[in-house]
Amino acid sequence: MSYAGKVDTDVEIKAPAVKFHEFFSQRPHHLSSISSDKIKGCDLHDGDWGKVGSVVNWNYVHDGKAKVAKVVFDAIDDEKNSITLRVVEGNLLEHYKSFKITVQATPKGEGSVVHWTFEYEKVHGDVTDPHTLLQLAVDLTTDIGAHLTA
Known part of the structure; x- marks a missing residue:
């Protein structure tokens, strides 16, 4: 039995x-300097910033606990302002067999709408959908938006 799922949301920023x-x-x-309560570190493990195939280690706080994730940048589309990340190691894989994150920013007036999508497969049916993690993405988006317009 497959426990595949998908959650998404939009965040408007200026x-x-x-x-x-x-x-x-x-x-x-x-991010660790503008959202230090949420992101404790983000380090390049392999490749180059902004390049497909690069591997990044994230240290973050989720649900009040320190967590880690190693992600691969699977796709970066500068024309569509879209990025796709795949989690390859870390706490999320204790609950999900696979976890893919897509973030796309679309112009709206003078600002934009940032659309987050999480696609995943749970290890079993008792695992909850990652709504609190999606809220973390919303909070980070708001922080980034505020930083870029300050």
């Missing part, structure tokens, strides 16, 4: 889509 995309794809390591 920052332009291209600036959000550039920040998240090329400078995610700056």
Whole structure:
């Protein structure tokens, strides 16, 4: 039996889509300075910032607990301001067989709408959908937007 699932949400920010995309794809390591309560560190493990195939280690706080995730940048589309990440190691894989994150920023007026999608397969049916993790993504998006328009 498959326990595949998908959750998504939109976040409106005042920052332009291209600036959000550039920040998240090329400078995610700056998140620890603007969202230090949520992101404790973001380190390049392999490859180059902003390049497909790069591997990044995240140290973050989720549900009040310190967590880690190693992700691969599977796709970066600068025209569509879209990034796809795949979790390859870390706490999430205790509950999910696979976990893919897609974030896309779309221009809206002077700002943008940032759309987050999490696609995953649970290890068993008792695992909850990652709504609190999606809220973390919303909070980070808000922090990035505020930082880019300050």
